[in-house]
Amino acid sequence: MLDSPISRRSLLAGAVGASALLTLPRPAAPAVKKGTSLKLWILKTYVEPTNKAIEASAQRWAQKNGASVSVEYFTFEDMQTKYVAAIESNSTPDIGQLETSAPARFAGMGQLIDLTTFARQIEGQVGKAPANVSAVTMVGDKIYSLPWYVMGGFWYVWRDVFEKAKVKLPTTFEEAKQAAAALNRPKDNFYGMGQSWNRTSDGYGVMQSLMYSYGVGWAGKDGKYKSLKTPAMQTVMKWATDIYKDGIQPADTLTWTGSGNNENFIAKNIAQTSNGPSITFALENALAKATDAKDRKAKEEALANHVALPHPAGPDGRRMWAIAMSFGIFKNSKDPEAAMSLIAHLLSPEETVAVMKDSYGQFGPVLDKARAASKDYFNKNDNYRTFGRAAEWFAPTGWPGPTTAAAAEVQASNVLTDAPAKVIVDKWSVDQAIDWEDKKIKEIYDTLKG
């Protein structure tokens, strides 16, 4: 029993006050101490203006808060090496941009701070990512990084080549293969397709898109190992190897490094290939640097004729593996509060759109507020409209399950692309290659249990 009874007026006043407090917007990001210094690692993509834009955005935050940010880059090539070296030498940055599999791997190592509360706290300010994308930032029900954008892979084709040969633009993998056969002119050194099973994301990324679109995954929804020895996987492997057997690709396609498909597509040696929007960037950039009217006309035609289609679908739907970039805070950070503040700044719709505008379509925002704010930008033309939908089709490493350390290792071990190479180069049968791949994957899952 209360000693002094509460009057109705004071009760009402208290209730109103409490409601007002609850409805007041909570602080979006933690406060920053003056003079704070942060280390930020970001990905250096082929599109240089994007890199500069991210750095500029970080510096805007520093200026606003009287802090300093030192930005360091890593490339696709040295991303893993740089993080591994930093983790083993205890010299991780405060904030790191993390690719698709990194949050699961680094969180498992205990390197990342749990950002679940912070993520909920800034949701009102920056918005939410679709479930297929946010899945890569979580381990169990905890959030370890905040998603920012998806760098999708699209199916690039030359429209004029297709129109001239009266071939339909492909929407499925099977159609793409048929189109390649119809467009193939090896005598003129022009080939119907250029798809390499190499050791870059142009290889293992496309292989995952192919597998997932055929409903094939090496893990179940629970993230546990699942056998690959299925008829659907046989179809996948057949597609992956037939394109090499039928002479519809340049003979050296398997040896291409990351830039081989870009170069061959831009040089018009191939009719179709899978790639990120860096091809569009290269063509737009080439046009900007045209030397005379004739050169300008040729480059305008090239730009108009290159089409970025959605990645082909399979019998089970359209699923596109992509590089999903997020921000994580490392446990060694001297000032996690300031790091959170910087992340909130970078993820805000205004800053996201500012960076995105310098990305030539490569930067597909995933947070709904930024996506809403970027609608006009992606309405520029058909290619950009396709780029803008990257997050919709995204399927993470280890689909249909969560991205786990084991799933990440499957991708990193190159078994996904070495298996078709065994058929193409070593003349194994499709079944032999699938057996080999399945054995290797099972081994990875078995050894990562302990």
Add this chain to the structure above:
Amino acid sequence: MALPQTVGVPAVRARASLWRRARTREAATALLFLLPLFVLVVALIFYPVYRAVWLSLTDKLVGYPERFVGLRNYAYLAQDDTFHAVIRNSLVFTVGSVGLKIVTGVLMALVLNNVIRGRNFFRGLFLLPWITSTVIIALTWRWMFDAFPGRGFFNSVLLDLGVMSRPKAFMASPEGAMMAVVVANWWRGFPFFGVSFLAGMASIPRELYEAAAVDGAAAWRRFWHVTLPGLKHVMIVTTLLSFILTINDFNIVYVMTRGGPGTATQIFATYSYQVAFGQLRWGRGVTISLFVVPILVLGIVLISRYLLRDRK
């Protein structure tokens, strides 16, 4: 008359003590001077080797503490089909590259040895591949073997000469890719052999050649019976050094083929890198590198004993 012994003993003892003190001081000074070297050897050689051997006996994953697993990594690799391919590839790559380097190194040395004017100029010219960045060399050879006419050097030349009607994808087959990396490695390394052999040739006494010529030995016999035996020691040391460097090579294969197509050019260093940094399995990655050590140690011991026996 015998000297009373008691008189001389303290003096002798004092001298001996002085001598001992001087020796101790000398030894202490020597140890002091040796100490930095000892620290360096321990820190830069023994510790890394010990650490590597220890890691190979653990299941060390990046970001996790290591756990002792005995010889499990070795047992795994012994039955890993990719690793079997890696051993084969590494040996083909090394023996092929070093073999070519020996032959062309001897030819280079023979030519330069007979050039009187501009010898230093040519020596410098031949050294260019040796001093050029390996990555640049690898990229250049990759471009030269490129399959597309107008872009790949060999294809463009052969098509223009009418030798071929269709471009050839040199690096698309396992044999072609291996040939390409061997050629790039050979091109980078043969000047080292040439210059070393040239120095060796300069130390062969002229009289031996003159005596052989007087005995009626033709050029080929002079080369076989005078030059080659005279170069024996230089050749062994150069070959051994090059073997060690080549079997541990990383850059050329990584830049040109990434170990592909498939696993056709995957060698010790590239596979070790993939396992350690891609798969984050440091224990296993280190084990891959350590597998080559016994082969090298055996080679070094055998050759050292052979050289020492010859010297005796």
